[in-house]
Amino acid sequence: GRERLLAAFTEVDAHFRSLFTHLFGGGTAELALTESDDPLDAGLEIIARPPGKKPQIMTLLSGGEQALTAMSLIFAVFLTNPSPLCVLDEVDAPLDDANVERFCALLEDMRKRTETRFLVITHNPITMAHMDRLFGVTMAERGVSQLVSVDLETAEAFREAS
Amino acid sequence: GRERLLAAFTEVDAHFRSLFTHLFGGGTAELALTESDDPLDAGLEIIARPPGKKPQIMTLLSGGEQALTAMSLIFAVFLTNPSPLCVLDEVDAPLDDANVERFCALLEDMRKRTETRFLVITHNPITMAHMDRLFGVTMAERGVSQLVSVDLETAEAFREAS
Amino acid sequence: MKFTGLRILGFKTFVEPTQVPIEPGLTGIIGPNGCGKSNLVEALRFVMGESSYKALRGSGMDDVIFSGSGKRPSRNNAEVTLYADREGVRSASIAPDADALEISRKIERELGSTYRVNGREVRARDVQLLFADVASGARSSAMVRQGQIAELIAAKPTQRRSILEDAA
Amino acid sequence: MKFTGLRILGFKTFVEPTQVPIEPGLTGIIGPNGCGKSNLVEALRFVMGESSYKALRGSGMDDVIFSGSGKRPSRNNAEVTLYADREGVRSASIAPDADALEISRKIERELGSTYRVNGREVRARDVQLLFADVASGARSSAMVRQGQIAELIAAKPTQRRSILEDAA
Ligand SMILES: Nc1ncnc2c1ncn2[C@@H]1O[C@H](COP(=O)(O)OP(=O)(O)OP(=O)(O)O)[C@@H](O)[C@H]1O
Ligand SMILES: Nc1ncnc2c1ncn2[C@@H]1O[C@H](COP(=O)(O)OP(=O)(O)OP(=O)(O)O)[C@@H](O)[C@H]1O
Ligand SMILES: [Mg+2]
Numbered sequence: 271g272r273e274r275l276l277a278a279f280t281e282v283d284a285h286f287r288s289l290f291t292h293l294f295g296g297g298t299a300e301l302a303l304t305e306s307d308d309p310l311d312a313g314l315e316i317i318a319r320p321p322g323k324k325p326q327i328m329t330l331l332s333g334g335e336q337a338l339t340a341m342s343l344i345f346a347v348f349l350t351n352p353s354p355l356c357v358l359d360e361v362d363a364p365l366d367d368a369n370v371e372r373f374c375a376l377l378e379d380m381r382k383r384t385e386t387r388f389l390v391i392t393h394n395p396i397t398m399a400h401m402d403r404l405f406g407v408t409m410a411e412r413g414v415s416q417l418v419s420v421d422l423e424t425a426e427a428f429r430e431a432s
Numbered sequence: 433g434r435e436r437l438l439a440a441f442t443e444v445d446a447h448f449r450s451l452f453t454h455l456f457g458g459g460t461a462e463l464a465l466t467e468s469d470d471p472l473d474a475g476l477e478i479i480a481r482p483p484g485k486k487p488q489i490m491t492l493l494s495g496g497e498q499a500l501t502a503m504s505l506i507f508a509v510f511l512t513n514p515s516p517l518c519v520l521d522e523v524d525a526p527l528d529d530a531n532v533e534r535f536c537a538l539l540e541d542m543r544k545r546t547e548t549r550f551l552v553i554t555h556n557p558i559t560m561a562h563m564d565r566l567f568g569v570t571m572a573e574r575g576v577s578q579l580v581s582v583d584l585e586t587a588e589a590f591r592e593a594s
Numbered sequence: 595m596k597f598t599g600l601r602i603l604g605f606k607t608f609v610e611p612t613q614v615p616i617e618p619g620l621t622g623i624i625g626p627n628g629c630g631k632s633n634l635v636e637a638l639r640f641v642m643g644e645s646s647y648k649a650l651r652g653s654g655m656d657d658v659i660f661s662g663s664g665k666r667p668s669r670n671n672a673e674v675t676l677y678a679d680r681e682g683v684r685s686a687s688i689a690p691d692a693d694a695l696e697i698s699r700k701i702e703r704e705l706g707s708t709y710r711v712n713g714r715e716v717r718a719r720d721v722q723l724l725f726a727d728v729a730s731g732a733r734s735s736a737m738v739r740q741g742q743i744a745e746l747i748a749a750k751p752t753q754r755r756s757i758l759e760d761a762a
Numbered sequence: 763m764k765f766t767g768l769r770i771l772g773f774k775t776f777v778e779p780t781q782v783p784i785e786p787g788l789t790g791i792i793g794p795n796g797c798g799k800s801n802l803v804e805a806l807r808f809v810m811g812e813s814s815y816k817a818l819r820g821s822g823m824d825d826v827i828f829s830g831s832g833k834r835p836s837r838n839n840a841e842v843t844l845y846a847d848r849e850g851v852r853s854a855s856i857a858p859d860a861d862a863l864e865i866s867r868k869i870e871r872e873l874g875s876t877y878r879v880n881g882r883e884v885r886a887r888d889v890q891l892l893f894a895d896v897a898s899g900a901r902s903s904a905m906v907r908q909g910q911i912a913e914l915i916a917a918k919p920t921q922r923r924s925i926l927e928d929a930a
C-alpha cells in the first residue's frame with residue numbers, strides 16, 4: 271500500500287513538473303509529501319514558481335495561475351493512470367485567452383496520447399472551436415433540458431440566446 | 433440596533449426582489465431572517481425561484497444562477513446605502529453572454545442612479561465594451577506590474593498577449 | 595473499457611428521455627446558465643454510484659428526481675443508463691459473459707435506488723467497483739466538478755493527498 | 763466623499779511607483795492572468811485599513827511587500843496612498859479643516875504599518891472609521907473579491923447576515 275503510493279507519487283510528480291512548465295510557458299513547480307513519516311498519513315503540498323516570479327505560497331498566486339496549477343495536478347494524476355472518461359465542468363472560467371489556448375492545446379495532446387473520451391463543458395468560444403463536436407443543452411420549454419447537436423456557427427448564435 | 437437592522441433588512445429585501453426579477457428576466461426571490469427571535473442573532477436566507485422553475489434550495493441552482501442571485505443581494509445592499517466606490521473582481525466569470533449583458537445593463541443603471549465610482553476587473557470582452565474607460569495591467573518586465581490606458585481596439589490585442 | 599453513451603430520464607431537468615452520445619476525442623457541451631449542463635454531468639456520476647446527495651448539490655437523494663416546472667408536475671422516479679464496452683477485459687464478478695454493458699440506476703421517491711447491469715439487479719458496491727477497476731467512477735479525479743479546481747487549491751494538504759489514490 | 767486616485771509603491775507586484783486614477787462611472791481593469799489586477803484591488807483595501815493578512819491572501823502582513831522577481835531584489839517596505847475629496851462633509855475627528863485628503867499606509871518589514879492622513883500620523887482605527895462613515899472600507903459589501911460571490915452562496919445564514927450591516 272505504502273510503496274504503491276510512493277511510486278504513484280513519484281510518477282505524478284514527474285508529470286506535474288512537466289505539465290506546469292508546459293502550461294505556464296516556463297517556471298517550475300513540484301509536489302511534496304509532507305507532515306508525516308508515513309506517506310499514508312502525509313499531506314500533498316504544491317510548490318509553484320510561475321516564470322519570472324519567486325516561489326511563493328499558493329494563496330498568493332492569481333485566480334488563473336491557481337487554476338492552471340490545479341489543472342497540472344489533475345492531468346498529472348490522469349496521465350499516470352488514464353481513465354476511459356474525463357469530464358471537465360467549466361475549468362476554463364478563470365483563464366485569459368492565451369491560457370485558454372494552452373489549455374486546449376493540452377487537451378488535444380491528451381487526445382492523441384490516450385484513448386480517453388472527453389466531455390468539456392464551457393462558455394468559452396475558444397474552447398468550443400477546439401472541440402471535435404459540440405452538443406448544446408437548451409431549455410426551449412422552461413425548466414426542461416434538451417440535447418441538440420450544434421456546429422460552431424450555430425454555437426455562436428446559441429450562446430446569445432437564453 | 434435591532435430596529436435599525438430590521439429596517440435595513442426590509443429595504444434590502446425590497447431591492448433584492450426587484451433586482452433578481454430584473455436580472456433573471458422573470459421569476460421571484462426573497463430574503464428571510466431566520467433561526468432566532470432576535471434579528472441580531474438571525475441568519476439571512478435566500479429563497480430563489482428562477483423563471484419557469486419551482487422554488488428550490490440554493491445549492492441546486494446552477495453556477496451562473498447562483499452568481500446572479502448573489503449579485504442581486506450585493507447590489508440590494510449597495511442601493512440601500514451607496515458607497516463612493518464599488519470594486520468588482522471578475523464577478524462575470526460564470527455568466528453566459530446574455531447574462532453578462534444583463535449584468536452590464538445593471539451596472540449602467542447603477543451609474544445613473546448613484547455617484548459611485550466603479551472599478552470592474554474582467555476578462556470578458558462584452559463587459560469591456562460597456563466600460564467608460566479601460567486600464568490594462570501589464571507585465572512587460574516579468575513579475576512587475578504596470579498600469580496603462582487602453583482603448584477597446586487595443587484591449588482586443590491586449591487580451592491575446594501574455 | 596470505453597463508454598459509448600448515456601440515457602437520462604427524469605433526472606433533474608432531463609424530464610424527457612434523452613440520449614447523450616459519448617464519442618471519441620473532445621466533445622464540447624454548451625448552453626446558457628441554468629440549462630442543465632452540470633445536471634447532465636451529475637447524471638453520469640449518479641449512475642456510476644455517487645452515494646452522497648451533497649455531492650449532487652441536493653439536501654437528499656430524492657432531490658435528483660424532476661421536481662416539476664412551470665407546466666409539468668413532479669415525477670416519482672428517475673433513471674439513468676450508461677452504455678459501456680469492455681473491449682475483452684472482463685472481471686469475473688459482473689456479467690462475466692458480456693462485452694457490452696448497460697449499467698442503470700433507478701431511484702424512486704422515498705424508496706431509494708436500484709442498480710442493474712444488463713438487466714440483472716446488483717448492489718451499489720458492485721457498480722462502484724466495476725468503475726474503480728478501470729480508474730473511473732463518480733469520484734475519479736478525472737471528473738472535475740464546477741468549482742472543484744478552486745477547492746483543490748484551498749484544500750488542506752491531507753485532503754489533497756487523496757487525489758493520488760487514482761494514480762496508484 | 764469621492765475617491766480620485768491611488769498611488770502604489772512596492773505593494774506586491776507594483777514595485778514601481780504607480781498612479782491609478784479613479785474616475786466617475788465605470789472603469790474596466792483588464793490584463794492576463796497573474797499580471798496584478800487583484801493585487802491592485804488589494805492595495806486599495808490595504809490603505810483602507812484591512813487588518814487581516816489572510817484577506818490579502820498572505821501568510822503574514824509582510825507578504826504584501828514586493829518579494830523580488832527574476833531581476834529585482836525584494837523591498838523592505840510598501841506604501842499605498844488614497845486621494846479623496848470630502849466634498850464639504852467633514853467629521854470633526856480627522857483633519858477637520860481639509861476637504862482634500864491623502865490617506866496613506868506604509869508597512870516596513872517586521873515593523874508593522876504606519877497610517878497618515880494629510881501627513882499626520884493616525885491610528886489604524888481612525889482610518890477604518892473614516893471609511894465606515896461613508897459606507898466604505900476594506901470589508902464593505904461593495905468590495906467584491908475574486909471568488910467572493912461563490913463564498914456568499916456557500917455561507918451559513920448567520921455569516922451571510924453580516925452583509926446587512928452595510929445597509930444599516
Ligand atoms: N430535481 C430537479 N427538478 C427540476 N429542476 C431541477 C432539479 N434539480 C435542479 N434543477 C434545476 O436545474 C438548474 C441547474 O442546472 P445546471 O446546474 O445543470 O445548469 P448549468 O447548465 O450547468 O448552468 P451554468 O452554466 O450556470 O453552470 C437549476 O435551475 C435548478 O433549479
Ligand atoms: N509580495 C509579492 N511580491 C512579488 N510578487 C507577488 C507578491 N504577492 C503576490 N505576487 C504575485 O502576484 C501575482 C498575482 O497577481 P494577481 O492576483 O493580481 O493577478 P490577476 O491579474 O488578478 O490575475 P487573474 O486574472 O488570474 O486573477 C502572483 O503571480 C504572485 O506571485
Ligand atoms: Mg454548471
Ligand SMILES: [Mg+2]
Nearest residue numbers: 332333800908
Ligand atoms: Mg485576479
